[in-house]
Amino acid sequence: MKKSILFLGLIYLIFISLGLPDSILGVAWPSMNGEFNVAASSAGIIAMVVSIGTILSSFQTNQLIQKIGVGNLIVCSILFTVIGLCGFSVSKNFVFLIISAIPLGLGAGAIDTAVNDYVALHYKAHHMNWLHGFWGIGATLGPIIMGVFLRNQNWRGGYLVLAGVQFILVTVVYFTRKQWKQPKQAAHSLEAQDSLLTLFKQPGVIFSLICFIFYVGVEACMGLWGSSFLVKVKDIPISTAAFMTSSYYASLTVGRLAAGFFTFFLSSRKLLYISEGFLLAGVVFLMIGKGNFAAIGFIFTGLGSAAIFPTMLHETPERFGTKNSARIMSLQLALAYTGTTFLPPALGVLADRFTLTIFPYLLFLFGGIVFASTIILEKTVQATNLR
Structure with missing residues (x-):
């Protein structure tokens, strides 16, 4: 019982981590915009790249789960978000921001789809509602963390700290990856x-x-x-x-x-x-x-x-x-x-x-x-x- 509660807590933590990066680009962009000397609307390009990556990985999630397993997929996906966030923190030009947005989107889409499917299969409906609530906790904490660093105009530090948080989580998930139940392969006629x-x-x-x-x-x-x-x-x-x-x-x-x-x-x-x-x-x-x-x-x-x-x-x-x-x-x-x-x-x-x-x-x-x-x-x- 205690083990199952801890595992459910880990699932909630994963969705908190999913929400952390989702809300910080808009918060940091007024500072980033001037540094990279691009139009204000250029944030939309980055958001679009992240979203396209999310769509692509979402469509491939089921096939990836069948090949490498749920736990391994979640580990790889969180690691992708770490790479993307680190890329943002060291970017020297706008093109590198766009490149960093690719792994960020790919990781987020696979996490979102895999964890939602897992909870739908193995937990009751109220857990699904609360799961999305925990995403909101992450989305709330993201701007707060970034806001602390923006007081010193250090948006890079905000991205780096969030990458560190994600890295700690991926380490924890790595040691629990074999506990994730593998779904039966569905026949698609x-x-x-x-x-x-x-x-x-x-x-x-x-x-x-x-x-x-x-x-x-x-x-x-x-x-x-x-x-x-x-x-x-x-x-x-x-x-x-x-x-x-x-x-x-x-x-x-x-x-x-x-x-x-x-x-x-x-x-x-x-x-x-x-x-x-x-x-x-x-x-x-x-x-x-x-x-x-x-x-x-x-x-x-x-x-x-x-x-x-x-x-x-x-x-x-x-x-x-x-x-x-x-x-x-x-x-x-x-x-x-x-x-x-x-x-x-x-x-x-x-x-x-x-x-x-x-x-x-x-x-x-x-x-x-x-x-x-x-x-x-x-x-x-x-x-x-x-x-």
């Missing part, structure tokens, strides 16, 4: 592969995919451009902006840990509507908030974002049936990564043209699309179930 082409025709699937694309777009844009928005539009010091950005991830974490308890007295539909309303309210606060008051916008947006992603995943079998839920869930995650890949760089390009004052307005547009798509999706699913 031609019929199952062909059926994927018909999923788009299932009522509501298109609107579900739209929700995933634009919700994850909100989360990714908050992480990448939130700190720059505070510095350049709200005239807030860089180190203070880093801590304010961490408030978004802190509220995201608290909200996800609490969401599991809300499901005892709220339906998933009501939880989604309330969450999306909070998200839009938070973005309005970002528009009108001045100075430190803008932090309220980050907190509200984080609280609103908290339950959306895990609830949408959890609702997949209810909305579309258990027969196709696994393939639809994979499709949803793939489209979510697509939103992460393209929406933050697109916002950066528009910000170069119109300034970062457009940041909250585009977030409101994204959130509005999620809210409208959720309403249409719920009505479509209800109408289908009544037939």
Whole structure:
């Protein structure tokens, strides 16, 4: 019993480590930007490279697990993130940053997919909710750690410390790699592969995919451009902006840990509507908030974002049936990564043209699309179930 609890604790620690690098580029970028003498929107290129690496490794995770095992894959993946973070800390030019982003994305994608699949197979549903909450703990700690180093304009030190934390973790995971249960190899028939082409025709699937694309777009844009928005539009010091950005991830974490308890007295539909309303309210606060008051916008947006992603995943079998839920869930995650890949760089390009004052307005547009798509999706699913 004690051994199983310790192993579960290790799984949570892995997801904390997964969250650590996810939120620091946007925090450090106002300092990095000037040093490398590139456009502010260039952060979007780095984020895109990380996201593409994440997508590629996610699609290959199952095959890699069958070849080298879950434990070995997680060890290699965390080691890849160590290499990427070290590369960031010693980069002397923008091209080397892009090269360092490749192993960072490859490692993150494999960890995310492998650990999510493992928990889904071997643990109860509430552990999945808390798992994403622990990712939020890492995403909260990342900007705090970087903010400490930014007080001395030492963003490289922040990346190096995070690489050290990841290295300690990979050492621990290495000695537990044989404890990870190997899943049975799934048979993928031609019929199952062909059926994927018909999923788009299932009522509501298109609107579900739209929700995933634009919700994850909100989360990714908050992480990448939130700190720059505070510095350049709200005239807030860089180190203070880093801590304010961490408030978004802190509220995201608290909200996800609490969401599991809300499901005892709220339906998933009501939880989604309330969450999306909070998200839009938070973005309005970002528009009108001045100075430190803008932090309220980050907190509200984080609280609103908290339950959306895990609830949408959890609702997949209810909305579309258990027969196709696994393939639809994979499709949803793939489209979510697509939103992460393209929406933050697109916002950066528009910000170069119109300034970062457009940041909250585009977030409101994204959130509005999620809210409208959720309403249409719920009505479509209800109408289908009544037939």
